[in-house]
Amino acid sequence: xxxxxxxxxxxxxxxxxxxxxxxxxxxxxxxxxxxxxxxxxxxxxxxxxxxxxxxxxxxxxxxxxxxxxxxxxxxxxxxxxxxxxxxxxxxxxxxxxxxxxxxxxxxxxxxxxxxxxxxxxxxxxxxxxxxxxxxxxxxxxxxxxxxxxxxxxxxxxxxxxxxxxxxxxxxxxxxxxxxxxxxxxxxxxxxxx
Numbered sequence: 001x002x003x004x005x006x007x008x009x010x011x012x013x014x015x016x017x018x019x020x021x022x023x024x025x026x027x028x029x030x031x032x033x034x035x036x037x038x039x040x041x042x043x044x045x046x047x048x049x050x051x052x053x054x055x056x057x058x059x060x061x062x063x064x065x066x067x068x069x070x071x072x073x074x075x076x077x078x079x080x081x082x083x084x085x086x087x088x089x090x091x092x093x094x095x096x097x098x099x100x101x102x103x104x105x106x107x108x109x110x111x112x113x114x115x116x117x118x119x120x121x122x123x124x125x126x127x128x129x130x131x132x133x134x135x136x137x138x139x140x141x142x143x144x145x146x147x148x149x150x151x152x153x154x155x156x157x158x159x160x161x162x163x164x165x166x167x168x169x170x171x172x173x174x175x176x177x178x179x180x181x182x183x184x185x186x187x188x189x190x191x192x193x
Contacts, residue, residue: 050063
């Protein structure tokens with residue numbers, strides 16, 4: 001979301017109402033403690049979730065919208081999360097499903113381009129900055145050429161340090177498939193360099 005920009009109408013209200021709905025439905029001190037712990041863990045993973053969705057969306061305003069929607073859905077359906085299990089895996093799966101839904105909808109809507117973002121890419125503040133931007137842009141293009149699964153695996157394993165098993169749980173694939181797709185992605189990136 002742009003600095004100074006407004007959020008989607010009703011998104012904060014929806015998140016607050018979802019939070020109010022999930023708390024009264026849980027009874028008992030033990031469950032209440034689990035819910036409070038879940039809320040704390042959800043807040044702590046916000047930066048990781050933002051980066052993950054930023055990598056899927058290319059860092060657009062859409063990543064903020066998907067982040068908000070992920071939290072709204074997680075809070076609305078908190079009763080479906082089982083205490084004692086990894087809440088981050090559950091939320092990453094919600095985020096990925098929201099992204100998949102968005103991509104499906106985009107097929108019918110077409111692509112939008114932010115003119116201001118393109119202008120920022122063309123601005124140079126010196127030789128080093130220009131060189132770094134070119135290298136970064138080339139790397140993004142190379143990574144964008146990978147399949148969605150390979151991009152997600154690179155993000156979860158290489159950036160977030162998740163194990164192959166955890167990555168497989170999030171992406172709903174066997175551990176061996178995660179390892180082979182990561183190896184193929186690394187080999188493909190080596191060829192681009």
